[in-house]
Amino acid sequence: MIRLGIIGAGFIVEEMVQKFPKSNQIAINALYSRTFERAQTFCQKHKLPEPVRSFEKLLENCDAVYIASQNNTHYEYALRSLEAGKHVLCEKPICIYEEHLEHLIAVAESKNLILVEAQRLWTKQTFAQVKFLIKHQEIGEILGLEASLGSAGQRLEKRVLEYGGGALFDLCVYPIFAFLYLIGDIENIQAYAHFFETGVDDYTMISVQHKGIIGNLSASFNTNTRGELRINGTKGTITIPKIFTIHDDVYIQKENQQIVSCQQDSLDMTLMVLEFSNYIQGKDLDKYQLRKEFSIKSVEITDKVRQQISLVYPF
Numbered sequence: 001m002i003r004l005g006i007i008g009a010g011f012i013v014e015e016m017v018q019k020f021p022k023s024n025q026i027a028i029n030a031l032y033s034r035t036f037e038r039a040q041t042f043c044q045k046h047k048l049p050e051p052v053r054s055f056e057k058l059l060e061n062c063d064a065v066y067i068a069s070q071n072n073t074h075y076e077y078a079l080r081s082l083e084a085g086k087h088v089l090c091e092k093p094i095c096i097y098e099e100h101l102e103h104l105i106a107v108a109e110s111k112n113l114i115l116v117e118a119q120r121l122w123t124k125q126t127f128a129q130v131k132f133l134i135k136h137q138e139i140g141e142i143l144g145l146e147a148s149l150g151s152a153g154q155r156l157e158k159r160v161l162e163y164g165g166g167a168l169f170d171l172c173v174y175p176i177f178a179f180l181y182l183i184g185d186i187e188n189i190q191a192y193a194h195f196f197e198t199g200v201d202d203y204t205m206i207s208v209q210h211k212g213i214i215g216n217l218s219a220s221f222n223t224n225t226r227g228e229l230r231i232n233g234t235k236g237t238i239t240i241p242k243i244f245t246i247h248d249d250v251y252i253q254k255e256n257q258q259i260v261s262c263q264q265d266s267l268d269m270t271l272m273v274l275e276f277s278n279y280i281q282g283k284d285l286d287k288y289q290l291r292k293e294f295s296i297k298s299v300e301i302t303d304k305v306r307q308q309i310s311l312v313y314p315f
């Protein structure tokens with residue numbers, strides 16, 4: 001049984017705990033978070049063991065770590081966990097800087113440890129289905145993809161520069177993943193952003209290209225962008241409303257008609273944990289390699305966009 005240690009006790013950990021698979025392969029064994037009292041309340045609510053008071057104590061009580069604290073903490077926690085011989089499942093964005101991810105991968109590989117970015121879209125069946133529809137020319141030749149995600153009045157802590165906040169790293173990683181997964185490698189990037197007074201981007205828009213197929217990818221904290229994915233072909237358009245949000249049922253439309261309903265997509269986090277435990281047990285390693293490549297591509301792109309829009313973090 002793999003003993004999982006969790007870092008954080010916020011929004012996404014609540015999702016994770018509720019969707020945690022009932023499995024004899026992996027179980028939550030310990031939790032550590034910045035504010036002990038909040039972690040304690042959280043653990044009582046979810047009938048988890050009493051939280052530990054330090055990161056070192058967490059490492060003593062687990063074989064693998066799920067990092068779900070703020071973005072600015074991911075690299076250091078991942079590095080220290082790997083150095084301590086623990087496998088790592090890290091929330092998106094796994095790293096802000098490309099060289100940080102390269103270093104984590106080198107450490108993981110040198111110690112034969114698994115390092116996975118918790119990108120929920122990877123385990124959404126919708127994506128596999130849309131890819132199938134595209135491949136079988138359901139909407140003819142693909143000319144473009146539009147993906148947007150956002151809502152006005154997002155939580156204020158997502159705008160804190162010191163936490164690695166901002167629309168690019170909190171939200172736009174999903175549209176970027178959609179393009180990489182459904183269309184292919186991104187060849188040209190032109191990014192534009194609007195900035196909030198705290199110094200983070202609150203609206204970012206990226207134009208991209210892959211072999212002539214064009215993409216418009218955007219995310220915002222401050223406007224109600226559509227929050228959907230559209231793939232435009234010469235014989236029609238596939239739309240997936242609400243693909244990026246965590247709670248909605250997902251369905252695929254062609255023009256205005258629903259063609260596929262994908263309710264199992266609510267299992268994305270459950271499947272993610274099961275995949276992680278499979279990789280640790282040496283199963284599905286081809287999939288693991290592919291997944292790692294997607295994280296590398298994604299960080300390369302966000303790092304380029306970050307530089308283009310002059311988003312500078314104090315860490």
Ligand SMILES: NC(=O)c1ccc[n+]([C@@H]2O[C@H](COP(=O)([O-])OP(=O)(O)OC[C@H]3O[C@@H](n4cnc5c(N)ncnc54)[C@H](OP(=O)(O)O)[C@@H]3O)[C@@H](O)[C@H]2O)c1
Nearest residue numbers: 008009010011012033034035038068069070071073091092
């Ligand atoms: N996969 C997804 O769908 C998804 C969705 C949302 C977020 N995320 C990602 O998950 C991460 C957390 O987001 P969230 O929305 O859950 O944030 P959140 O609700 O603000 O929770 C963050 C948690 O991390 C703790 N924390 C902060 N700094 C810490 C540190 N240095 N050491 C240990 N614990 C620390 C906080 O403790 P306090 O009690 O002290 O604040 C809090 O419990 C982010 O990286 C985000 O990008 C992923």
